[in-house]
Amino acid sequence: MTTQTSKETFRHVSYLWDDAKAAELADNQVDLFIYRSNLLGADLRLTNYGGGNTSVKITDKDPLTGEDVEVMWIKGSGGDIGTLTKSGCAALYMDRLLNLEKVYRGLEFEDEMVALFNHCIFDLNSKAPSIDTPLHGFLPFKHIDHLHPDAAIAIAAAKDGQRITEELFGGEVGWVGWQRPGFDLGLKLRECLEQAEAKGIRLRGIMLGSHGLFTWGDTSYESYVNTLEVIERCAEYLEANYGGPSHGKNRPVFGGTQRSVESPESRREQAAHIMPILRGLCSSESVRRSGPMVGHFTDDERVLEFINSRDLDRLAPLGTSCPDHFLRTKISPLVLNIPSDLDVNHPENREILASLNPQFEEYRTMYQAYYNACKHPNSPAMRDPNPVVILWPGVGMFTFAKDKTTARLASEYYINAVNVMKGAEAVSEYTALPRQEAFNIEYWLLEEAKLQRMPKPKALSGRVALITGSAGGIGKAIARKFAEEGAVVVLNDINEERLADAKDEFVKKFGRDAVATTSLNVTDAESIKQAFDAACLAFGGVDIVVNNAGISISKPIEEHTLADWDKLYDILVKGQFVVTQAAVSVMRKQGFGGDVINIVSKNALVSGPNNAGYGSAKAAQLHLSRLNAAELGADKIRVNVVNPDAVIADSNIWAGGWAEGRAKAYGITVEELPAYYAKRTLLGESILPDDIANACFAFVGGLLKKSTGNVLNVDGGVAMAFVR
The missing domain is CATH 3.40.225 (L-fuculose-1-phosphate Aldolase)
Structure with missing residues (x-):
């Protein structure tokens, strides 16, 4: 195929047709129709996500009779032409669809026709046919594009849009006044076409008042180019009038600027x-x-x-x-x-x-x-x-x-x-x-x-969760669990490379709208402010905050430095306090409560050797949680604690000398630590990041919405850590 058009022809729409790609699909008109649809849907100036419809009519073998029949493939209900695949299409027998006119009882009974579309299905794997199906069916063209281009709708929504359309296209684009989509509108489109043909006019499209545009062609490519050309002409016409004569006088866009713009x-x-x-x-x-x-x-x-x-x-x-x-x-x-x-x-x-x-x-x-x-x-x-x-x-x-x-x-x-x-x-x-x-x-x-018919919302649908230190380990597991349950999550970390990798993982699994990222250093008040501003800007606020970021230092008291002490208390205690303070400010603005979960430790309750700084900081975290729960109940902000123990998998804590320190304290090797920790528990189990994530979900998933100030141990059972 040699095209006579190129991207240089257009300034207001994107010409994306690739001859080589189209040639690969030339033997399958359905695939070529989907290709055309995807190109049109890729340009938001032509139609929004989920908007518009495209179709192709082909000859196929009837699976019951083996005879040739005409079949229309069209985007199915609820689909999007920009991401359309064959599984998102409906395929219908044309003769059956056209025969529905015999049973049509008029505008008052429009809606009953939708159920009858199912009696016209050719491909049993079809998506439900959309309300636009008869609009394509009653037009005789092989390839049809129905879009909602800004430039065309601007004319369609103008007070004298019909006159402008007729003058702009010299009568080659018809006009059908506003009517709700449905069976009768399909008949109106056919009538418009027939009236033009009776006058010897060959239409290249029809404008729908206040609604959109229908264009077509004998081939998929001709339909594509015709669509672009009609929209381009509309856009050129608008451009020529911006800031120019309007209502018979010179008038700037939207009457000119009245208010100043902030930076x-x-x-x-x-x-x-x-x-x-x-x-x-x-x-x-x-x-x-x-x-x-x-x-x-x-x-x-x-x-x-x-x-x-x-x-x-x-x-x-x-x-x-x-x-x-x-x-x-x-x-x-x-x-x-x-x-x-x-x-x-x-x-x-x-x-x-x-x-x-x-x-x-x-x-x-x-x-x-x-x-x-x-x-x-x-x-x-x-x-x-x-x-x-x-x-x-x-x-x-x-x-x-x-x-x-x-x-x-x-x-x-x-x-x-x-x-x-x-x-x-x-x-x-x-x-x-x-x-x-x-x-x-x-x-x-x-x-x-x-x-x-839409699925029931998931437990955390509509909730925004910020988990500190969520680019790996326990934090990432919590964020992943919350996203799986419907929340949008704000991933953050001080390690930019680790954060970028986590974002790629979450976008791939949950989509770009489910995740935002921000740098966050819990020892820096300005960094915390910026992180919460980023969360509010991305999603509107915050509902769940998990104080998870942590560090561990295990040393005998005589080796423990003041710098070690300050680092532990800055990250674990002050970090939890300042992050919670920022979270409360946002939650109070929202006015419907929220959840703060603090990831503390078994060490908040259990005394052990070589652990003065870490253990006492964890104890401070635990009591700070109780104090916050007591203060924030009136705001419907719940504060609860999860106490893990020995979560080794994918944890930064174990990379900083903590493993060596604990192994030394217990008189074993680092390699023996996982088995040692599991063996000392009542259940004999190793604790994984997902176990902590499940505990956090238990607090926010709805069943414990009237609980605050609680401590949930997830340590396999350590009797000395029982809360009493």
Whole structure:
């Protein structure tokens, strides 16, 4: 295949087609369709994660008759074209799909058609067909792309979008006004095509009002290029109008800048300090049911241009237009009315921060009124009335959702919505989805059914965990256990190389949204502050803090130096105190409690030789835990202790002379230590990092949520360490 197009042809979209790769797939049209889909989904200017749909119609053998039949392969429900694989597709008999028109009873009965799609399945391994299936089915083209490009939606959401579309493409791109996706919209697309053909016009695409774009081609490549060309032309048209004539007058983007912008460093510091407060307010409805919300922050230039503009107050309440945007960002954002240079942590500003409560309450009241005004007799119960998108002029945008991925995607979708508003305002006037139509999408029974099918949240879903010294050993095992149970984790260490390796491991296993990393030296108050700021900026706050970082020094009293003593107490005792102090500050801002777990030791309770500094520091850690538990109960912050013993695997402690010191104290060799430790326990067991991790999970997993000030020994049974 020789292409006539190259990446140099486009400035506003990414041309990613590789002739050599496509040639390898040329004999399999389904594989080529998936390749095309992945390329389109790789450019967020074309469609968001999970948005849009693509399809191909091929001839295949009917497995029952052996006869040739036409089959449509299409992205299945809930999939993403950027990461689409064959297992994420639905394959349907075309004749059966088209025959559904004979039983279609009209708009009032739209939803019943979705169940009938299953009667059209060709490949029994198919994903559930999506609501877009008839939109592709009733168009006769072999290859179809349905995307939500910012540039196209900007025109589709403009007040006179239909006129602009007709003039821009000379009638070669049709127009179908806003209608909720479904069977009837598929018929409308076909009608639009037939009306154009009756006039002798060969359409290359159809614009859906407030929604998106349909384009097609005779081959996968022709469809790909046609899609890019149509979007490129839309983008060029918008670019020519930015800052130029609009509404008959010269007008800068979003009416120009109205507010000053804080410096990047100041924006991030402000965001880190306010995010726990916002997270607490956003989690007011969810924290008891499914866990608190997880946050995401961005100060992307596109966001700053919008939130600092003169048009913010006019445009933000309108909400989004494209249903895919709206479903993830809610009816409209909350715009904070507080100064961008506010010192969030200064006591004198408490009164200003207290104004956030009525601002959130006003939003909830608005959402309740929206629900009451638009609900139908069979509508699902009102969902969480808190905002998903929060805009702080001068600082940036915050999004909160049930998990980090959903929060990040909401942010990406709202940036797309900003792009749409910018484009629509440049060429005409932005029009949002009418409130009733928006409600019908948000509370669509099919969407509700999809939500009900989602798996039950894991025990730690929505929880943010920071475990000190978590790049290896016990700390990494705890972080891994918490991530497996649904938490997002903040890995940290003083060893940057070790930390980088741990991050790679966690990203590979849990995904990039499940983990953040930061340097942390528990003897340095500034390092601790920066680590908690990083946690707040990454996820919105902290719910679980595990004081795990440690060191051990085993020497006879006459060999124990003051430097040894200070090092032990700085890391173990002062470190635990200052980290807990920082954690409490964040947890109090959130207002829904939390957990502090201190990894102490059997040595806090058991006296032994050559252990004066380490053993006494561990005893101090243990009693400090009791003191903190007594003080923090009123804040619903639980403080508990896990006492390990002789956890040798992957532990830094054993690399610093401790093993030699303990072996000398017991009169054995270092090699004999593991067996010695196991033999002296009541259960005769060696203790592993995973055993400590399981104990920590026992405290935070929900079953012990009314317990604080407890000590859980994980030492195989050492009678002298029994708490009494």
